[in-house]
Amino acid sequence: WLSHPPTMRGCQICIKSWSEISFCLSWKLPVMITCPFHGCRLQPCTSYSSNYVFWQEDQIMDKPVTKAVLKMDMRTWKALTDGKVDLPCRSIHVGVWFRILRSLLNELSLPLSRYPGQSQYIRNIWNRCGYPIRAGLNIWKPYEYLPLQMQMRMLEAAATAMEMIEEGVLGIT
Numbered sequence: 767w768l769s770h771p772p773t774m775r776g777c778q779i780c781i782k783s784w785s786e787i788s789f790c791l792s793w794k795l796p797v798m799i800t801c802p803f804h805g806c807r808l809q810p811c812t813s814y815s816s817n818y819v820f821w822q823e824d825q826i827m828d829k830p831v832t833k834a835v836l837k838m839d840m841r842t843w844k845a846l847t848d849g850k851v852d853l854p855c856r857s858i859h860v861g862v863w864f865r866i867l868r869s870l871l872n873e874l875s876l877p878l879s880r881y882p883g884q885s886q887y888i889r890n891i892w893n894r895c896g897y898p899i900r901a902g903l904n905i906w907k908p909y910e911y912l913p914l915q916m917q918m919r920m921l922e923a924a925a926t927a928m929e930m931i932e933e934g935v936l937g938i939t
Contacts (some may be wrong), residue, residue, distance in 0.1 A: 767795050767864075773914045775808040777801035781819055789813065792846055796909070796917040797867065797923075799835050802843040807831060810914060827918065834929035835922055842867070854932060870924040871909050875900055887936050891927045895919070 775793045780801060800807055805868055806828075810822040811917060841851045845860040858866075874892075878899065879886040892899045901912075901919035909917060929937045 768910060769796050769914065769917070770910050771799050774811055775914075776812060776813075776819065777804055777806060777808055778821065779804045779806060781811075787813065787817065787819055791886055792843070796914065796921070798839045798842050798866075799918055799921050799939040800831055800839045802839065805831065805836055809810060825915065832848050832922070832925065832929075838921070838925035838928055855902070865923060868909075870927055871920050874923045874927065875903055876922055877906070890936070891923055891930060894930070895923050897923065900919070 772794070773796065774789070776789055777793070780790075780803060781787060789895070798808065807827055809827070810825040812820045812822065814820075841853075842864065845851045845863040850857045851860070851863040873881070874888065878888060881888065887920045889899065894902075897919045901916045901923065903912070903916060909920065912920065927936070
């Protein structure tokens with residue numbers, strides 16, 4: 767799950783409110799979009815010797831976070847902290863949660879021709895997110911090698927897919 771090259775993100779509220787600058791380990795992994803404490807987007811930044819944080823203004827995303835993203839991120843946070851995730855029908859192990867997340871991200875990044883029978887479902891997910899299909903990805907790359915903005919769009923699409931599955935909109939149970 768580690769990005770290549772590594773990316774640093776942080777919660778602007780946390781960093782401003784803590785007496786010493788520190789970063790949560792979960793902020794370094796591209797598995798969550800939001801801060802688990804404040805629900806705001808984690809923003810790209812650079813830190814020098816834990817004394818200064820420079821927010822990468824050109825990469826800051828200010829698009830509002832959806833309920834679907836907050837729900838998925840809270841599940842991911844629960845997986846990281848409790849080792850399990852509570853889904854509508856049952857609890858699952860952290861390993862199963864990350865396998866589900868990885869599978870969704872993989873399916874959302876593949877060309878539509880790969881799944882012609884399900885291409886309309888995937889189109890509907892991307893349309894609901896408001897992003898181009900595959901987050902604009904032209905040539906497939908592993909998730910870890912995608913630019914941060916594309917990773918975040920993929921995560922938003924995964925959250926949207928989970929929401930649509932739970933609503934029964936995708937016809938998957």
